[in-house]
Amino acid sequence: MKAGEQMTRDLASPGFAPDFDDITSALRAISKQPGTLVKEAREIHKIARAFTEQVVQPSAALLDRAATDDPSYLPWELVEKANEWGLFTMFIPKIFGGKGYNFSCIGLFLEEIGAACLGITTLIGAHYLGFGLLISSWNLRLVNRIAREIVEKEKEGRLCLMTLAMTEPDAGTDAQNVEFMNEGNLACIARRIDGGYLLNGTKIFISNGHLSTWHVVHAYTDPHRASENTVMLLVNSKAEGFSLGKKENKMGQRGCPASELIFKDCFVPDDLVCIDNEQIKTLKRNPLKTNEQVFAYIWGASRTAVGVFGVAAARGAYEAALKFSMDTSVDGRRLIDQEWCQSILSRMYIKTAVARTACFEAFQANALHGLWKLMNHKPIYYAARYTPSPVFKGLYGLLNSKYATRLIRKINLDRQTDAEIDRVDGWGSLVKAAGTDAGLENCELALELMGQAGVRRDFGMEKIVRDARLLQIYEGTNEINRLNVFKRLIKRNCPDSQVFSRKTV
């Protein structure tokens, strides 16, 4: 056999083909989809559009301006307005007192707001990131308690926001990947003492830190073996030993504060421990694998949401370029009437649409196997949607029992297969990188097209560029996410390969 023939046969190897289930989440979700989901999606879209028109568009540039003039500025007015609109309880399941809109439709909501202001969509999204992380611990008692507090306060016109606190001054990527944790510089230490944990350390770049009531904090009981000694703790902003440090001076997304959280001998009682090794010892996976699985749950959902932020940036840039092309003439003709310009606008439209479609696939992967799998299960979906709220009150006792948490963990953690973890986490990373790259690519195209109109602040495009640049960094840099795609979706075709390893350096 000639060398060329051998090569042809190898390239056609069926072993490299993607797994059917990995590329058909949306297709497989069709039959499992509750029939009223589309109606619900329309409602969500309508609310988001109304909020955007009435609140976001008039305040986006003002927020950016205010935070530029005064780096310590906090957008209380905007947050209170969002609270009045009920946006912080929209996606909290009805069983916990929320409005119960389905999480798999949150992309429509975030895109609509994000196309007008990425800072505001991050601000709202970060609250659900904190809530989502709490859910990924599957601690029903705490989910029930915190969700109800958010709902009750909203009814009283008070705020109760959440954050996810993971990044540390010397550990960004190290805090996000179990492969790096043991050799990284993690320094947020949780020491076991009677009745709880004593927390010491600092978290940085925490979205909404200065605005939030509850912080879901990742800490480590043994920093040298952090990957299997991670604890997730809930810290109230009024807790003794907790303080807020500086508010970061960011290039963009200035409407959403990024904060430093400081923990100094901060006592976290046992009833605020979301998950630790003691709680997971009856699960089938070991602490390292369970830790990795919990990360996969939240990353699968949150990175998909950031992919949507990218779609929003791509759309915002496209819409700005379209308007400019309609209003501007060069060489005696409107740009919109010139073929080369039409081609650029089409490229921008295509990038937006392709990224949006990819995000939809990732949302369906989450709906089938990820964070909102249970809520998308038809009997649970309909029960949650149509059961009168007072009936749920009768379930309080059940939700607060340790048996309910144990059961829900068995269902969600033990029954989730390794392939499902790979799919959810892999697609989260895939759309995070694809969506946010599309967002910035459209921004670059818009700037090239718009000339001085693109760079002056009063036209709005330059804000989209500044805002969009953050998307390729947070929720794991796109470099890390691309490697995670290799780990979750490619590596199985070359099982002897290494990823996230010193050997690949």
Place this chain on the structure above:
Amino acid sequence: MVSSDHKELKLIDKASVEFSRKELHQIRERNGTDVFCPAYNAVVEKAWELDYFHVFLPDTVGGSGPDLTALCTILKNLCLEDSSLAAIILAGLTSFEILLASGKEDLLKRFTMNGNQSSDFLIGFPLFSQPDESGNNDLIATLEAGNHLLSGSVDYLVLGGLAKKGLVPARLEGEEGFVFFLIDLTEAGVTLGEQVEGLGISACPVCDVRLNSVPALPCCLAGEGRAIYDRVSAKMSLALSAMQTGIMKGSFRDAMDYTGMREQGGRKTSNWSEIKKILSEMAIKVQLAELLVSQCCISTKKSSEHWQASSIATSISISEMANRVTSDGIQVMGGAGYMRDFHQEKRFRDSRHLMSAFGMQQWKKLNFLEQFVPKSVK
């Protein structure tokens, strides 16, 4: 530029690096907001005293010789730290060059030899638009009793609010093309808008201007404006390329420093091959940009046949390289790269802002074939 062994050029190189580090690095630290920084006036005047505005001018107008390589060296080095001063110099020199190309040496001398403070010697110019791009410039010149009067608007006049004079393109009523006019920005019919804030070069003042029957001095004949602009913008595009090269170099330098200190997974991030790859790509682009600018300087000095085409092609390509490098410069630094404290984000903004100097990037690309290729093919 980089390989020159010219003694004087080496001194200029060293002195401008030092100036950039001492003067601009400090003011960059203080100028934490996007608001126009009046403290910059002092820096502009220091630059004037050091002849940074004169190196490109002939000695007949008080310059030290039209040394394009020296100018590019200075602008590149200034942009290692901060691009606003270089943008001010670029706008000022573009006005000077247009006056020179229009045969107005005597007029130019009034600025270059007599100015005591920045507002005296600087001439504002709409650097970020093509003169015939509608929507940005709808100035009409009418002739009344032998005097030209300008009415209409000039969007985005660079140095507006700082300079007392402006050089603007306007159409003569009833005629095609445009003519450059010198106007006094302190005249009664001139309305200066507020400072326009932008994506980058935040300390370079810019404002929109409205004119109502403002007396204006024509600097060229009707029909000459386009040819003068094309020639001057080609030459100054090379200066712009040097600025973008400096921005890239600064971004690469800070990225190397940071990744050499920061650890991930127990190793310096610069040791991870993915980061190494990005840093290498940044280094390749910086190297290439320096080479292109050097070659173009030689070609322009010699007035080689295709110098204008080379300069424009270099400027378009280097701007795109700078956009990529400054984005990568943020990326390898992660969250820190996005924070204002580290100044990488400023380079990201500055490079994109400067890309639009002399008009829309896409329009420059589209025009290149028509403007230059037939000449090259011939």
